[in-house]
Amino acid sequence: MNFEFSDEQNLLREQARGFLNANCDTKVVRAILDGDASYDTALWTKVVEMGWTATVIPEEYDGLGLSYLELSVIAEELGRALAPIPFSSSVYLATEAIIAAGSKQQKEAWLPKLAAGKIIGCLAVAEGSGRASAKSLTMREKAGALRGSKVPVADGDVADIAVVIAASATGDGASAYLVELDQASVSREVVPTIDPSRSHAKIGFDSASAELLGKEGEGWALLEKLYNRAAVLFAWEQVGGSDTALNMAKDYAMGRFAFGRPIATYQAIKHKLANMYVKTTLARGNCYYGAWALSSDAAELPIAAAAARVSAIQAYYFAAKENIQTHGGMGFTWEFDCQFPYRRSKLLSVNIGSEGVWQEKLISAIEKDRAA
Amino acid sequence: MDFNDTPEEATFRQEVRSWLEANVPASSELEGLDYIGTAKLWQKRKYDAGWACIRWPKEHGGRNATAIENVIFGQEESKFDTPDNIFGIGHGMCGPTMMAWATDEQNKEYMPSLASGEKIWCQLFSEPAGGSDLAALRTRAEKDGDEWVINGQKIWTSGAHYSDYGVLVLRTDPTAPKHQGLTYFFIDMKSPGIEIKPIKQISGGANFNEVYFTDVRVSDAQRLGAVGQGWQVALTTLMNERASIGGGGGGVNFDSVFKLAQKVMIDDEPAIRDKTVRSKLADWYVQESGLKFTGYRSMTALSKGEIPGPENSIGKLVGAPKQQDMASFALDLLDASGAIWDKELSEEAGMFQATYMGSPGLRIAGGTDEIMANIIAERVLGLPQDIRVDKGIPFNEVPTSNS
Incomplete structure (x- = not known):
């Protein structure tokens, strides 16, 4: 049994944590939240210099060719730091889509640029409220062009390319398309969200030229595959964030006195923090399994990813809301940092399918596994 | 990251599996025996082949196995339909406490029969007035020559009715603050003056007992640790209680x-x-x-x-x-x-x-859910202890439900 990260991976974690402590404290998050910038470009540049965007891209496309265990380590630390950069969109989703379904030509065209951070990618699926399905998509390809709009698209305002899931030109299936976003036929506007430290956009396509990514009609299957992989990495970010919320609550409870003693001595507070720890630890256990399944291309990935995702959603939401509660009124002020994990926890939980979606995926995957 | 054993672990697992395949008793062998009889038969068989309490030193009945080997043995054994284990408290808590605090001679005398299942041990800690607040226990031990005389009542004692020995914490100095007036002993459960009454549970079972002590005499030689050091010794027992890994597979899942x-x-x-x-x-x-x-x-x-x-x-x-x-x-x-x-x-x-x-x-x-949460908060997260109104004052001046 060796169910731990290797020494090298733990070293990477230390480096990542040290780097983010120095370059991404909560002031950095706050600056993006308060300001007009969509993301912290200086931090992004440094993250790119560290090679993080190139982590799992194969060496033949100028990547580092490392495993998803390394990427999991980075994800946890980015989540811990609440990093205000378009990493998840570009790395876990757009890059993954091209690795999974791109032609050799498409890989050669885009992967080296994504690895080098010369471009940012995003994934466009949603078309407004509710849960999209292959049949609900109204955006349809016609003669190599897309018309319609996608909203919200995480990092859509700053991305250079989008992987767009739209109805296929023929039939009732969906296909994936690669769209360069600097076309005149593409319009973009930032949409306000519950977490302005991570920007989102509405993207309008007015006969924007698009090329097929993968086979016609296989877009939804690709999306499901992408989500299963990204779920593990999102879950690691969520576990990192849960830790941050727990630590914020702990530090505050130790220093805050009420009725003549630290509030950390009260069982009402202790049990709250213990529950944060329990939920985060369970989620972390599931994330370990998810990381193993992702890195070893295991058949168990659908179960492992869904379990990681469900428990990480639950842990982060719980830790984030109870962190505010532990802080009392101060936690509700703009001045305090409690808002960051609270915002981010919900953002991450709706980004690639919410709790109910993943609960359903989990039970479906278990049914399939047991029936086999 | 992988789920595989190291080569040494794999060899060990195979050795364990082979032995279990050849030695787990068939149901025909167990016919006519009650659960104590079947448990003892299986434990003795393991002991004779060197597979009992494998982490323990050889001279105490074990085989000096490592912690991971112990886990592997447990995993493999759980794959077989073996008799219920009634030695958990003795092997998991009493034995480790004895080995940490008793004399070499005592361990040589008592540990092998504990490992072999010939003798069963129980743990007498909780009392009607000392549950989550274990150190508030009130059962008295008073020195009389080179013996101690015990009076009082223990409760929730699993398996007391079939146990040969027990470990217990007693109040030897009611005028000292709560944790400092305690002393730890082991005792023959057949001693005169011990009366055991089963407690019927809401589940219908009766695994627990009330144990009454009336002028029960125990030799000072059966004291573990110094007089007044009982709490420290008790912590050895409690740490072992919570050290087990995994499990929880049975029942509703x-x-x-x-x-x-x-x-x-x-x-x-x-x-x-x-x-x-x-x-x-x-x-x-x-x-x-x-x-x-x-x-x-x-x-x-x-x-x-x-x-x-x-x-x-x-x-x-x-x-x-x-x-x-x-x-x-x-x-x-x-x-x-x-x-x-x-x-x-x-x-x-x-x-x-x-x-x-x-x-x-x-x-x-x-440990109740609430106590477990306190433990996580205090020992894992490092939060400060709750304020204790009984801290530092003589135990016999601490307010009780009756005062």
Whole structure:
């Protein structure tokens, strides 16, 4: 049994944590939240210099060719730091889509640029409220062009390319398309969200030229595959964030006195923090399994990813809301940092399918596994 | 990251498996024996072949095995249908405490028969006025020559009725502050003046007992640690209580409720088609898998010869309430027939009902949910202790329910 990260991976974690402590404290998050910038470009540049965007891209496309265990380590630390950069969109989703379904030509065209951070990618699926399905998509390809709009698209305002899931030109299936976003036929506007430290956009396509990514009609299957992989990495970010919320609550409870003693001595507070720890630890256990399944291309990935995702959603939401509660009124002020994990926890939980979606995926995957 | 044994571990696992395959008693061998008899037969067989208490030193009946080998043995043994283990407290708590605090001569005398199952040990800690607040125990021991005379009452003593020896903490100085007036002993459970009364539980079973002491005499030579050092010795026992890894596989779990949901119908469809049922099952699955993989992390630490991290402390706090909630949910799935608790009429021979009625005890025994949460908060997260109004004052001046 060796169910731990290797020494090298733990070293990477230390480096990542040290780097983010120095370059991404909560002031950095706050600056993006308060300001007009969509993301912290200086931090992004440094993250790119560290090679993080190139982590799992194969060496033949100028990547580092490392495993998803390394990427999991980075994800946890980015989540811990609440990093205000378009990493998840570009790395876990757009890059993954091209690795999974791109032609050799498409890989050669885009992967080296994504690895080098010369471009940012995003994934466009949603078309407004509710849960999209292959049949609900109204955006349809016609003669190599897309018309319609996608909203919200995480990092859509700053991305250079989008992987767009739209109805296929023929039939009732969906296909994936690669769209360069600097076309005149593409319009973009930032949409306000519950977490302005991570920007989102509405993207309008007015006969924007698009090329097929993968086979016609296989877009939804690709999306499901992408989500299963990204779920593990999102879950690691969520576990990192849960830790941050727990630590914020702990530090505050130790220093805050009420009725003549630290509030950390009260069982009402202790049990709250213990529950944060329990939920985060369970989620972390599931994330370990998810990381193993992702890195070893295991058949168990659908179960492992869904379990990681469900428990990480639950842990982060719980830790984030109870962190505010532990802080009392101060936690509700703009001045305090409690808002960051609270915002981010919900953002991450709706980004690639919410709790109910993943609960359903989990039970479906278990049914399939047991029936086999 | 992988799930494989090291080559040494794989060899060891194979050795264990081969031995178990050849030696686990067939049901015909156990005919006519009660649960104590079957447990003793199996333990003796393990002992004779060197597979009892394998982490213990050889001279005490073990085989100097490593922590990971102990886990591997447990994993392999659990795959077989073996007699119920009634030695858990003796092997898991009393033995380690003895080996840490008793003399070499005493350990040579008492440990082998404990390892072999010939003698059964119990632990007499809790009292009517000392449960979660264990150190508030009041059973007195007064020195009389080179003996101590014990008067008082213990409670919740598992297996006292079939135990040969027990370990116990007693108040030897009521004028000292709570934790400082305690002393630790081991005692022959057949000593004159010990009276054992079973406690009937809401689940119908009677595994626990009240144990009354009336002028019971114990030799000073059976004291573990110094007079007044009992709390420190007790911590050795309690740490061992909470050190076990994994487990929790039996009873109501995801698999059993999942299968039940495939079988029973809601509105003419299998319950598993119901969205609410699926959502709840998903929540329990992630708790169970979260615990399982947290256990794997601890095993990895053991495999490397390291001490597992604090993450292992969450098991009971997660597992016990989960059993209760899942059992309750299973009864709901059964609808009106969920009320029936009968070996023939109930699903799974009444396991869901038995767990429903037994799980409240799981949330209390060995540290209540609330105490477990305190432990995580204080020992894992490092939060300060609650203010204690009994701190530093003589025990006999501490307010009680009666004062």
